[in-house]
Amino acid sequence: MLSSALSAQIKTRLPQISLILITIIWGGSFLTVQYGLNFSSPLIFVGLRFAAATFAVSVLSWKYLKGLNRHEVFAGFCIGAVIAIGYGTQTIGLQSISSSESAFLTALYVPLVPIFMWLCFKHRPHLMTWLGVLFAFVGLVFLTGNGFGAIQLNFGQIITLIGSIAIAFEIILISYFAKTVNLRRVTVLQLAFASLICFMIAPLNGEISLPQFEWPLIATLCGLGLASAVIQMVMNWAQRMVDPSQAAIIYAGEPLWAALIGRIAGERLAPLALIGGMLVVIGVIVSEWRPKFLKRKFEK
Numbered sequence: 001m002l003s004s005a006l007s008a009q010i011k012t013r014l015p016q017i018s019l020i021l022i023t024i025i026w027g028g029s030f031l032t033v034q035y036g037l038n039f040s041s042p043l044i045f046v047g048l049r050f051a052a053a054t055f056a057v058s059v060l061s062w063k064y065l066k067g068l069n070r071h072e073v074f075a076g077f078c079i080g081a082v083i084a085i086g087y088g089t090q091t092i093g094l095q096s097i098s099s100s101e102s103a104f105l106t107a108l109y110v111p112l113v114p115i116f117m118w119l120c121f122k123h124r125p126h127l128m129t130w131l132g133v134l135f136a137f138v139g140l141v142f143l144t145g146n147g148f149g150a151i152q153l154n155f156g157q158i159i160t161l162i163g164s165i166a167i168a169f170e171i172i173l174i175s176y177f178a179k180t181v182n183l184r185r186v187t188v189l190q191l192a193f194a195s196l197i198c199f200m201i202a203p204l205n206g207e208i209s210l211p212q213f214e215w216p217l218i219a220t221l222c223g224l225g226l227a228s229a230v231i232q233m234v235m236n237w238a239q240r241m242v243d244p245s246q247a248a249i250i251y252a253g254e255p256l257w258a259a260l261i262g263r264i265a266g267e268r269l270a271p272l273a274l275i276g277g278m279l280v281v282i283g284v285i286v287s288e289w290r291p292k293f294l295k296r297k298f299e300k
Contacts, residue, residue: 015238019250022231027257029227030099031265032220033091039217041207042091046084047198048210052225054191057233061184068185075177076189079170083190083232084197086166089159092205096156098267103258104139104277105160109168110252111136111287116168132287135279142276175239183236191232252284 036045058065094102111132117123153161177186202208211217239247255277259269269277 015241016250018234019238019242019247020253022234023250023254024257025227026231027103027254028261029224030094030103030258031261031267032224032227034094034099036217036220036224037091037095039214039220040211041202041205042095043088043198043202043205044207044210045221046088046091047195047202048221049224049228050083050087050191050195050198052221053228053232054188054195056226056229057184057188057191060229061188064182064184065188067182068189072181072185073189075173075181076186077193079173079177079186079190080193081197082166082169082173083194084201086163086170087194088198088201089163089166093156093160093163096154097160098262098269100255100259100262100267100269100277101157101273102160103255103262104280105157106164106167107252107255107280107284108136108140108161109164109171110284112165112168113171114287116172120172126290128289128291129287132283132285132289134283135286136283139276139279139281139283142272142279171239174236178236178240183233183240187229187233187236191228252281255281 033045033049036049039045040048090102090106093105097105111129114123114125114129115133118125242250259267259274259277
């Protein structure tokens with residue numbers, strides 16, 4: 001009786017549990033990407049990563065690929081384009097900043113999502129969203145290591161922030177298209193378009209040739225490709241059932257996992273930068289918190 005009740009509860013919470021697990025995988029991928037950049041230029045590396053992910057999802061979803069329609073191709077292209085921009089810029093940034101710092105900066109997509117929803121779809125942000133943005137901004141200042149006296153961003157930090165904006169739009173577009181497309185077909189399409197776009201824009205970054213064949217690179221690409229395939233499929237599936245606010249709070253754990261894994265691997269953030277990273281995470285959580293007393297106040 002107890003075991004059946006526990007099983008039922010786990011089944012009910014399976015989408016949330018799945019998001020927690022992919023958040024751990026996502027956090028660990030920052031350090032793996034940084035290692036892979038020892039063997040490849042950034043955009044070519046991302047293109048190969050998503051090509052591997054496309055292959056993995058295609059093998060698992062082969063029987064579902066029939067019946068593609070224009071709407072699904074359009075959805076796949078839109079999501080794939082922002083994935084390419086988000087992960088491409090993030091990977092370029094990892095050439096000059098640590099994996100932990102990159103993860104904290106990337107996490108700024110969470111408070112950005114409701115702001116972009118407001119600008120694009122007229123969904124007015126909650127008061128707590130603005131408070132979260134304030135925490136995140138202060139954290140960003142500390143994370144750069146400059147303090148308020150001289151707010152300066154280096155190239156790696158700037159381009160990573162651009163990536164966080166793109167990832168915010170990825171989450172918005174996944175939710176926008178989720179209930180009108182076939183999950184498996186669109187996952188294949190978005191990964192394929194992300195790979196293709198990265199290869200197309202690589203020459204603009206001076207990347208004109210594929211990396212040399214090396215087993216560590218192949219192993220890294222296979223691992224990241226499989227991880228990307230799982231992450232995208234689970235996100236597309238779970239965000240049909242998990243409230244966006246709850247999903248955002250779960251995603252907030254991603255930089256903490258990245259920082260933990262980075263520390264185990266020997267990375268050390270300066271104390272001020274570590275405080276900044278914590279403030280970013282607090283901002284992410286606060287931006288999605290809806291206290292009941294505040295709700296009652298606004299309802300009066």
